[in-house]
Amino acid sequence: MTGHSTRPMRVVASSETAREINRDIILHTIHRHQPVSRADLARLTGLQASTVSVIVGQLIDEGWVLPGTLGRLPRGRRPTFVTLNDKHVMLGIDLRPGKANLALVDINGNLLNRETLTFSGSGDLKLDATKAMRQLARSARSVRTASRGKLFDGVGISVSGRVDQETHRILFSPNAPWGQVELYKQFEAVLGGTIEMDNAANASLFAERWFGEFRGASNLMTVSVSEGLGTGLLVDGRLLRGGGGMAGEFGHMPFDDAGPLCACGNAGCWETFASNRAALRYYQELVPETHHMSFQQLLDLAKVGDIRALRAIDRMTTCLARGLAMLVAGLSPDVIIIVGDCTALWSRMCPIIESHLIAKSITSRIPRVVPAVDGDVARIRGAAALVLHKTLFRRNDFDSQSLDEGPSANISYASRSL
Numbered sequence: 001m002t003g004h005s006t007r008p009m010r011v012v013a014s015s016e017t018a019r020e021i022n023r024d025i026i027l028h029t030i031h032r033h034q035p036v037s038r039a040d041l042a043r044l045t046g047l048q049a050s051t052v053s054v055i056v057g058q059l060i061d062e063g064w065v066l067p068g069t070l071g072r073l074p075r076g077r078r079p080t081f082v083t084l085n086d087k088h089v090m091l092g093i094d095l096r097p098g099k100a101n102l103a104l105v106d107i108n109g110n111l112l113n114r115e116t117l118t119f120s121g122s123g124d125l126k127l128d129a130t131k132a133m134r135q136l137a138r139s140a141r142s143v144r145t146a147s148r149g150k151l152f153d154g155v156g157i158s159v160s161g162r163v164d165q166e167t168h169r170i171l172f173s174p175n176a177p178w179g180q181v182e183l184y185k186q187f188e189a190v191l192g193g194t195i196e197m198d199n200a201a202n203a204s205l206f207a208e209r210w211f212g213e214f215r216g217a218s219n220l221m222t223v224s225v226s227e228g229l230g231t232g233l234l235v236d237g238r239l240l241r242g243g244g245g246m247a248g249e250f251g252h253m254p255f256d257d258a259g260p261l262c263a264c265g266n267a268g269c270w271e272t273f274a275s276n277r278a279a280l281r282y283y284q285e286l287v288p289e290t291h292h293m294s295f296q297q298l299l300d301l302a303k304v305g306d307i308r309a310l311r312a313i314d315r316m317t318t319c320l321a322r323g324l325a326m327l328v329a330g331l332s333p334d335v336i337i338i339v340g341d342c343t344a345l346w347s348r349m350c351p352i353i354e355s356h357l358i359a360k361s362i363t364s365r366i367p368r369v370v371p372a373v374d375g376d377v378a379r380i381r382g383a384a385a386l387v388l389h390k391t392l393f394r395r396n397d398f399d400s401q402s403l404d405e406g407p408s409a410n411i412s413y414a415s416r417s418l
Helices: 015-033 036-047 050-063 125-145 183-192 200-211 278-284 297-305 306-330 341-360 377-391
Strands: 065-070 080-084 086-095 099-108 111-118 151-159 170-172 195-199 220-225 230-234 335-339 366-370
Touching: 015 036, 015 050, 036 080, 036 366, 050 065, 086 125, 099 125, 099 341, 099 377, 111 125, 111 377, 125 151, 125 183, 151 183, 151 200, 151 220, 151 278, 151 377, 170 200, 183 195, 195 200, 195 377, 200 220, 200 230, 200 335, 200 377, 220 306, 230 306, 278 297, 278 306, 278 341, 297 306, 297 341, 335 341, 341 366
Parallel strands: 086 151, 151 195, 220 335, 335 366
Antiparallel strands: 065 080, 086 099, 099 111, 220 230
């Protein structure tokens, strides 16, 4: 051991790193407060006015920011307000088993065009995936054509499955056939340009980082509830990917060994009790004559007060809450965001989830549990946000330092008496 220092290595931030961080801080602050003056940007960020002026000038030259209207002051020089350039758009694709949602999404998260595709299944996974890909490519080209006159930044793809970020291959997709085709390469051949692809729950984390209410949270969990269950994990400000990029597949944690067979090959996974498919199974147990019902149809029944539909949703929600209690005990998130069509019944789901978390909590507080804005639109925005983080920011990883003075500094918790 002699001759080797045991002192920890210190990493010193370069001036370039500081500029990159300041640039990202200013971008987030413009997004949050636009239209905003340079003077207000300096006040909000704590940066020197000269630093703000230089960075804003660079962002205008790059085309990300536009000078806007002149403000009015009692005296002195009138300030120029700046905004993000909303001509920047991304094609967001939310790819799920049996269907896909596509939309052009601008830099502020507005959906400019939206299209939904449904895919037929023959039982041959590779054939089904190939046919779906052709159909999807045609629609993607059509939607992208609508971006003429805009600044097109690329394509983001949110998938039900885990994606190797180095090879762009689907690592794990038990509920969909996307692992049967070279999805990334085919999109690259058809559309070209920047293409980013990630798991739907991870994509939702990127959407929250830019578009969401809790953009400054350091410990955040997204739970994507659809045909299966997936989670995205932000732990101490870092996106958790784990070995092989498989971190977050809590939908396949053992929930009840006597439960139904899961698409992954195991029995009794959490998602077999708490997904959309589980809710449909619960309803069919109550109404055996039901066949080929969609989850949206089940939601529609529940919304008009159908007691059996409500019982099915309640049972699904209770199982969702039981799994969340385990994750809270192990990961201690500040905020849990539920993504999915089921959030249309959030006023019914929320009390069930919160009461279960309170009952099982080992501390005096529970995380705040909220629905994603606009339900599954979060997955489309997440897909677009994958591109946005790649093209707009200089530091594309999640950083534990809050990028603005957002509401996460005042996150409230539900409490219970111990």
